[in-house]
Amino acid sequence: MRTDPPRTGQTAGTAGETAERLLCLLREGAPQEEYENLLAGARGEAAGALRPLVDAALAVRAQLEERRRREAELAALYETAGDLSSLRDLEAVLRAIVRRVRQLMGTDAAYLMLNDDDRGDTYMRVTDGIRTDAFKQVRLAMGAGLGGLVAKTGVPYHTPDYLHDPRFDHTIDDVVGGEGVTAIQGVPLSLGDRVIGVLFAANRRARPFSPAEVALLVSLADHAAIAIENATLFQDVRRTVDELTEANAVIQAHSESIERAAALHERLTGIVLDGGGLADVADTLAEVLGGGLLVLDPRGRTMAAAGADPVVERARTEGALPESCPEARAVREARVLGSGTRSTRRVPAADGGSAACAAPVVAGGEVQGVLLLLCRRIGADDVRLLERAAMVTALLLLGERTLAEAEHRLRGEFLDDLLSSPHRDPEGLRRRAALMGIAHGRPHTVLAARSRDGAPRRRIADAAVPYAARHGGLAGEHHGEVVVLLPGDTDPGARARAVAEHLRRTLDAAVTVGAAAASAGLESIVEAHPDAVRCLDVLLALDRDGEGAAPDELGVYGLLLHQTGRDELRRFVRRTLGPVLDYDRRRGGHLAHTMTTYFACDTNLTRTAAELYIHVNTLYQRIDRITALLGPHWRHGDHGLQAHLAVKVHAMLSAATEPG
Numbered sequence: 001m002r003t004d005p006p007r008t009g010q011t012a013g014t015a016g017e018t019a020e021r022l023l024c025l026l027r028e029g030a031p032q033e034e035y036e037n038l039l040a041g042a043r044g045e046a047a048g049a050l051r052p053l054v055d056a057a058l059a060v061r062a063q064l065e066e067r068r069r070r071e072a073e074l075a076a077l078y079e080t081a082g083d084l085s086s087l088r089d090l091e092a093v094l095r096a097i098v099r100r101v102r103q104l105m106g107t108d109a110a111y112l113m114l115n116d117d118d119r120g121d122t123y124m125r126v127t128d129g130i131r132t133d134a135f136k137q138v139r140l141a142m143g144a145g146l147g148g149l150v151a152k153t154g155v156p157y158h159t160p161d162y163l164h165d166p167r168f169d170h171t172i173d174d175v176v177g178g179e180g181v182t183a184i185q186g187v188p189l190s191l192g193d194r195v196i197g198v199l200f201a202a203n204r205r206a207r208p209f210s211p212a213e214v215a216l217l218v219s220l221a222d223h224a225a226i227a228i229e230n231a232t233l234f235q236d237v238r239r240t241v242d243e244l245t246e247a248n249a250v251i252q253a254h255s256e257s258i259e260r261a262a263a264l265h266e267r268l269t270g271i272v273l274d275g276g277g278l279a280d281v282a283d284t285l286a287e288v289l290g291g292g293l294l295v296l297d298p299r300g301r302t303m304a305a306a307g308a309d310p311v312v313e314r315a316r317t318e319g320a321l322p323e324s325c326p327e328a329r330a331v332r333e334a335r336v337l338g339s340g341t342r343s344t345r346r347v348p349a350a351d352g353g354s355a356a357c358a359a360p361v362v363a364g365g366e367v368q369g370v371l372l373l374l375c376r377r378i379g380a381d382d383v384r385l386l387e388r389a390a391m392v393t394a395l396l397l398l399g400e401r402t403l404a405e406a407e408h409r410l411r412g413e414f415l416d417d418l419l420s421s422p423h424r425d426p427e428g429l430r431r432r433a434a435l436m437g438i439a440h441g442r443p444h445t446v447l448a449a450r451s452r453d454g455a456p457r458r459r460i461a462d463a464a465v466p467y468a469a470r471h472g473g474l475a476g477e478h479h480g481e482v483v484v485l486l487p488g489d490t491d492p493g494a495r496a497r498a499v500a501e502h503l504r505r506t507l508d509a510a511v512t513v514g515a516a517a518a519s520a521g522l523e524s525i526v527e528a529h530p531d532a533v534r535c536l537d538v539l540l541a542l543d544r545d546g547e548g549a550a551p552d553e554l555g556v557y558g559l560l561l562h563q564t565g566r567d568e569l570r571r572f573v574r575r576t577l578g579p580v581l582d583y584d585r586r587r588g589g590h591l592a593h594t595m596t597t598y599f600a601c602d603t604n605l606t607r608t609a610a611e612l613y614i615h616v617n618t619l620y621q622r623i624d625r626i627t628a629l630l631g632p633h634w635r636h637g638d639h640g641l642q643a644h645l646a647v648k649v650h651a652m653l654s655a656a657t658e659p660g
Contacts, residue, residue, distance in 0.1 A: 019053065021038060022035075022038070022053060022054065022057040025038070025057065026057060026060060032058065035054050035057060035058055038054065089231065089235075090228070090231040090232060090235050091126075092231075093227050093228060093231040094112060094125060094126040094228070095126055095128070097112060097126075097199070097220070097224040097227065097228075098110040098111055098112050098126055098127060098128040098199075099128050100220070101128075101199065101201055101217065101220055102128050102129055102201070104216065104220065105201040105213060105216065105217065107129075107201040107202055107203050108129055108181075108202060108203045108204045108205075109127070109128065109129030109130050109179075109181065109200075109201075109202045109203075109204075110127075110128050110129060110199075110200060110201050110202070111124065111126065111127040111128065111129075111130055111200050111202070112124075112125050112126050112127075112189070112197060112198070112199050112200070112224075113125060113138075113140070113147050113151070113197050113198045113200070114189075114196060114197040115151055115195065115196055115197055116139075119139075120141075120142060121139050121140060121141050121142060121148075122139070122140050122142065122147060122148060122151040122197065122198065123138070123139045123140075124136055124137060124138045124139070125197070130179060131179060132175075132178050132179050134175045134178060134179075135175050135176070135178070135179040135181075138172060138175055140171070140172065141171070143169065144169045144171045144172075145168055145169060145170070145171055145172055146159065146162060146168050146184055146186050147186055147198045147200065148169070148171075149167075149168060149169075150186040150187065150188050150195075150198045151188070151195055151197065151198050154188045154190060154195045155188070156185070156186065156187040156188065156214060156217075156218060157185075157186055158183075158184065158185035158186070158208075158209045158214060159183065159184055159185075160182075160183045160206050160207055160208040160209075161182055161183065161206045162176060162181065162182060162183070162184045163176065163177060163182070180204045181202045181203070181204060182202075182203060182204055182205055182206045183202060183203040183205065183206055183207050183208070183209065184200060184201075184202045185200065185201045185202070185209045185213070185214065185217055186198045186199070186200045187199050187214070187217050187218045187221045188221065189221050189224060189225040189228065190221075190222075190225055191225050191226075191229055196225060196228065196229075197225075197228075199217065199220065199221040199224055201213075201217055257381045257384070260288075260381065260385070261381075261384065261385055261388060263288075264284070264285075264288050264385055264388065264389070265388060265392075267284050267288075268281065268284060268388075268389060268392040269392070271284065271392075271396075272392060272395060272396060272399075276396075277304070277396065278295045278303050278304035278393065278396060278397075279304045279306070281295065281304065281389065281392065281393055281396065282294070282295050282304040282305060282306035283306045285306070285371070285373070285385075285386070285389050286306035286307040287306075288385065289373055289375060289382055289385060289386070290375055291307055291309060291354065291373055291374050291375025291376070291378075292305075292306070292307030292308065292309025292311065292312035292354070292373070292374040292375065293305070293306045293307055293312070293371065293372070293373055293374075294311075294312055294315050294321065294371070294372040294374075295361075295369060295370075295371060295372075295393065296315075296320075296321055296331060296369055296370045296371075296372060297368075297369050298367055298368065298369060298370075299320075300320050300321045300323075300328065300331060300332075300370075301319060301320045302315045302316060302318075302319055302320055302321070303369060307374070309354055309374040309375070311325055311354070311356075311374055312374060321372070331358045331370045331372055354374040354375055354376060355374070355375065355376065355377060355378045356372060356373065356374050356378075357372070357373045357378045357382065357383055357386055358370050358371070358372050358373075359371045359373075359383075359386045359387050359389075359390040360390065361390045361393045361394045361397060362390075362394055363394040363395070363397055363398040363401075364398065368393075368394060368397045368398070368401075369393070369397065371386055371389060371390050371393060373386050410436075411436055411465075411474045411475070411476060412461070412465075412474070412475070412476025412477060413476070414429075414432050414433070414436060414474070414476075415474050415475070415476040415478065415483055415485060416476055416477070416478050417429065417432075418433075418522060418525065418526065419478050419479075419483065419525075419526060419529050420478070420479075426522075429522060430522065433522060436474065438474070438485075438487070438522075441520045441521070442487055442488075442520060443487075443488065443489040443517065443518060443519050443520055443524075444473075444485055444486060444487050444488070444517075444518045444524075444525055444528075445485075445486045445488070445490065445492045445495050445515055445516070445517055445518065446483065446484075446485055446515065446516050446517075446518050446525055446528040446529050446531075446532045447483070447484040447485075447486065447492075447495065447496055447499055447513050447514065447515045447532055447548075448481045448482070448483055448484075448513070448514045448515075448529070448532040448533045448535070448536045449464065449481060449482040449483075449484065449499065449500070449503060449511050449512065449513045449514075449536070450480075450481045450482070450511070450512055450536055450540070451503075451507075451509055451510060451511045451512065451545075452510075452512075452540065452545055453509040453510040453511070453545065453546070455503075455507045455509035455511060457477060457480070457481070457482060458477075459507055460482045460503060460507065460511055461475060461476060461477050461482045463502070463503055463506040463507055464482050464484050464499070464503065467484075467499065467502050467503075468484050468485070468486060471486050471487070472486070472487050473485045473486040473487055478529075481533065481536065483529065483532075484499060484513075485525065489517070491550075492515035492516060492517045492550035493515060493548065493549050493550035493552075493553045495515055495548075496513040496514060496515035496535075496548030496549055496550060497513075497547070497548035497549070498548070499513045499515075499548060500512065500513040500546060500547060500548035501548075504546060510545045510546030511546065512536060512539050512540055512544065512545050512546060512547060512548070513536065513547075513548035513549075514532045514533065514534070514535030514536030514537070514538070514539060514548070514549065514550075514551075515532055515535065515548065515549070515550045516528040516529070516531035516532040516535060516550060516551060517550070531551055534551070535549060535550060535551045535554065537652050538554050538652050539554075540652075541648060541649075541651040541652030541654070542554075542648070542651075542652075569649050572646065572649065573646050573649055573650045576642050576643060576645075576646035577592065577595075577630075577643070577646045577647065577650060579629035579630060580592055580595065580626060580629050580630065581650075583625070583629060590612075590622075591622060591625060591626050591629075592647060592650065593612075594608075594612065594619070594622045594623075594626070595626060595643065595647045596647045596648070596651060597611050597612055598623075599643075599644040599647065603635065603640075605619055605620075605623075630643070
């Protein structure tokens with residue numbers, strides 16, 4: 001029950017009653033005014049006796065209020081410590097600290113700065129109640145301003161009016177004034193002897209901070225420093241765990257990749273050791289990589305195919321990768337780059353299509369082909385496996401090429417021995433022919449090939465050998481040209497044209513082929529060879545490069561070659577064209593060539609001049625010179641026929657003596 005103070009004019013009662021009333025006021029936590037009213041109601045001696053009791057009661061009341069305040073602060077600190085210890089995210093911890101400082105201190109703002117050891121200053125990290133961006137982005141040198149001084153010394157500082165306090169280095173007064181902050185209190189955030197930052201409480205009016213408020217902020221700073229350290233450690237641990245988890249995933253993926261590569265390598269090695277071929281490699285890769293696989297030669301033709309991809313099916317059907325498809329470009333680039341760095345080429349998947357990856361097959365420093373993988377998704381591991389498979393494919397192709405070269409060399413040596421020395425060991429030649437599948441009693445066609453279009457003899461031989469092998473024959477080099485021997489009595493002219501077309505497509509160059517039929521027996525092959533060579537010479541003399549023919553298809557030139565020896569033909573040329581040839585030899589002239597072009601243009605002077613790229617007056621001068629050397633009738637009648645035939649035979653004989 002509340003005790004009402006005595007009214008004016010009434011006596012204060014006995015001392016016991018007064019003491020009881022004071023205890024009631026203390027118990028109820030009455031304000032100081034109640035005590036003053038009780039004292040004001042006393043009179044005379046009673047008032048003098050009551051004053052000590054009231055003063056004692058007020059002292060007890062102040063102690064009780066201080067205890068309650070401390071109990072509230074301790075409870076708040078305990079609650080704050082519990083809240084901060086439950087947080088693991090550093091950002092959340094920092095924001096919780098400044099928010100709790102502002103609540104407990106009852107200030108207009110609170111903020112926290114952290115030290116930057118790398119830059120040697122302290123910077124604003126988080127704020128609560130701050131309005132301006134400039135204040136939120138403040139950086140202070142060590143010792144500058146109140147915050148810099150606290151960060152440098154590790155000693156708390158507070159001021160009721162910062163802008164007018166001479167103790168501080170006023171480097172950011174414009175920022176502080178713009179925010180409107182006046183009273184500032186700052187205490188260090190310390191871990192042992194190390195200051196990691198500064199915790200602030202601030203008001204926008206001038207007022208001092210009591211020692212109790214300073215002590216409260218110091219206590220909050222101590223808890224905050226520990227919470228920051230714990231959150232930082234937890235963040236480091238979590239980051240380390242994440243890094244370890246990521247590293248473990250990488251190691252696991254790498255381990256799986258190694259196991260996958262080892263399994264593929266074991267299967268591919270088994271293919272090589274068991275004598276498997278490109279088709280086995282393609283099937284294995286298509287199964288392991290889960291897509292379509294093409295093995296292409298350097299010209300983009302299909303050597304092996306596996307899988308059900310539409311591009312694979314088309315390449316299998318057409319025998320080559322279509323140039324119009326996007327994958328063809330990757331194949332071309334991989335083929336050009338060869339064994340250089342990053343030579344593997346990838347094509348991203350189009351809508352509803354497959355991604356592609358082309359890896360060159362390199363052996364002996366030369367690109368032997370390309371592996372083309374097609375599937376929905378191609379990862380880095382798939383690329384590495386494809387490149388490893390390309391190495392195994394190179395070994396297979398190198399082995400096949402080495403074996404083929406050995407076989408071709410033996411066949412070429414036999415052919416060269418047969419044509420060079422047919423009588424040295426006839427019985428031995430027949431045995432070798434039988435071992436190579438050449439039937440002694442079967443007819444054959446002998447073909448001679450040469451190019452004036454830049455294709456070396458060795459390349460012509462390399463292209464002719466597999467063609468001859470597919471048709472059951474032989475091919476090799478002999479005395480400057482490539483010789484091909486094919487079994488059967490097929491029309492020699494048709495065979496010559498077929499071989500010329502094959503070589504043109506393979507080498508992308510004009511290769512001329514002469515052919516002659518050989519009846520049964522090795523002797524007939526030897527006898528037919530000169531006819532094939534003479535037929536080749538005539539084709540070249542007639543400027544029929546890239547064609548194929550047999551002697552009976554050359555008309556009068558074939559008849560001349562067949563019926564007349566070369567010495568007699570040379571004497572005929574000499575009798576007919578001797579003065580012209582001598583003139584060209586002495587003067588370095590072009591009269592013989594002019595005659596050849598003149599007859600080829602049907603004796604038309606205008607066409608002849610255009611063909612020779614000379615002025616018609618220059619042609620007249622040459623014609624006059626030829627007339628002076630051969631006489632006036634060389635262009636007419638039988639003389640004209642003989643001159644025409646002589647220049648053709650001269651060109652033919654000259655072509656026969658040129659190196660192949």
